[in-house]
Amino acid sequence: MNIDSIKFTDPPVHHQFPPLYENLGLPEVSSFVEQKYEFDFTVGKTKRKGNGTIRKYKESGQYKVQLTGKITGFGPKRLEKLERLLLEEVKERFISNIETETKARKVFHMHFGRNDRDK
Template sequence: MNIDSIRFTDPPVHHQFPSLYENLGLPEVSSFIEQKYEFEFTIGKTKRKGHGTIRKYKQSGQYKVQLTGKMTGFGPKRLEKLERLLIEKVKERFINNIESEVKAQKVYHVHFGRNSRR
């Protein structure tokens, strides 16, 4: 398996969560920066195309690659190998995109609590 090309499709987006959730240690409610990309890869003699996102969690500094859409013919082992290859190829370019970003696009996630009515 070989990654042939990677192209970012959107600028990086900063997702901000309220401080109430930030200190819970749960990645799904922790602030992160995300960017979408598409890639071409070769498996055997077959060229295929895929889409994914890369995230950097702000507090922990961890990176995570997620594949979007179905990858037919891929089991858990092949998906894991593809994700490892992608994180190696995409991480450095993603960091450069974040640092060279002129105007940050931000998304705020807020808590809408219920008012107690009696």
């Protein structure tokens, strides 16, 4: 399996969560920077296309690649291998995009809890 090409489709987006959630240690409510990309890869003699996102969690500094959409014929092991390959290929360019970004796009996630319970 080889990654042939990668093309970023959107600029990096900064997702901010309220400080209330930051120290819980849960990645799903931790601030991160995310960027979408398209990629071409070869499996055997077959060329395929895919889409994905890469995230950098601000608090922990960890990176995570997520594939969007299904890739037919890929089980959990092959998907894991593809994600590892993508992380190696995309990480440096993603860091470069974050550093050279002139105007940051931000998304703020807020807490919208109810003040009073049903009476």
